[in-house]
Amino acid sequence: MSRVRLEAHGPVVVLRLTNPPLNAFDSVQRQELGVAARDLADARAVRAVVLYGGERLFAAGADIKALAAMGPEEIRGWNRALQRTFDEVARLPMPVVAGITGYALGGGLELALAADYRVAAEDAVLGQPEVLLGIIPGSGGTQRLTRRLFGPARSKNLLMTGRNVRAEEALRIGLVDEVVPADQLLESALGYARILAEGPAAALEAVKEAVDHGADTAVSAGLALERSLFTGVFSTADAATGLRSFIEHGPGKAHFGGDADHDDTKERKV
Structure with missing residues (x-):
């Protein structure tokens, strides 16, 4: 079992x-x-x-x-x-x-x-x-x-x-x-x-990395990590979507990608 x-x-x-x-x-x-x-x-x-x-x-x-x-x-x-x-x-x-x-x-x-x-x-x-x-x-x-x-x-x-x-x-x-x-x-x-x-996957991953790994270093190293991650997420499609949505519709109205590949509720054993 x-x-x-x-x-x-x-x-x-x-x-x-x-x-x-x-x-x-x-x-x-x-x-x-x-x-x-x-x-x-x-x-x-x-x-x-x-x-x-x-x-x-x-x-x-x-x-x-x-x-x-x-x-x-x-x-x-x-x-x-x-x-x-x-x-x-x-x-x-x-x-x-x-x-x-x-x-x-x-x-x-x-x-x-x-x-x-x-x-x-x-x-x-x-x-x-x-x-x-x-x-x-x-x-x-x-x-x-x-x-x-x-x-x-x-x-x-x-x-x-x-x-x-x-x-x-x-x-x-x-x-x-x-x-x-x-x-x-x-x-x-x-x-x-x-x-x-429903959020932007790359940005959420970057938040985890910045918080979890930044806390293990000096503040200066944490800020450098944050800066690198901040720059990196700007190249994602979700960032383009979010920035464009803010300009056109205001804050909090962006719909980020990724949902199309999800299946309905199911169970899988490991």
Whole structure:
């Protein structure tokens, strides 16, 4: 049985984890997630992605029993592979929205952190509880929390206590970007993804690159990257469309290309 599947909703694809009961990351699910991420990276018709674990929960982390049986060399290789897979998700060229139901703990939260935007159900619970097992997050938690969302103090609070964070607090502190009723979670995530899917693909990809990679450098290097990306998008058809539409019709009325190649809603297993 496949543990990851792709479901196309026009220009938006739902990347769904299907490894019951907890969507725990084992080697098979990690490998299938990597294949799905690489397929999506090369899919020109895909304009946005929604990460989703199902109605019950997003993902409850790694397969702890499997980890406990590994020696130091084996665990190092396993962790390197999971880091690489989550980084492939983070580096997807199109916008990625995480739709979080139930629990997003450990590796589950780390996968959600690889998204560009996080929508949580009202009953969602998030956390990095690894310290309670005597270990630390190993698939981006220490880095993405600190570099992308929080400063060191708040990141250390979550990482050092291993405490659970409920949706209301997660929204307040910026761990998630939106909270909605549980029965509206998937449609809300899809709705936001559809808005982004209507935008200019090259410009959205450039925004991701400027924000994500610019934050890892000095301001001067980030500005140089921004300048290069700014110049590059001027050569795209979407830029020509947007500039012409602004001159002729005013702001916010451009219709960008790419929709003609999309199929109707369908499901594809990976």
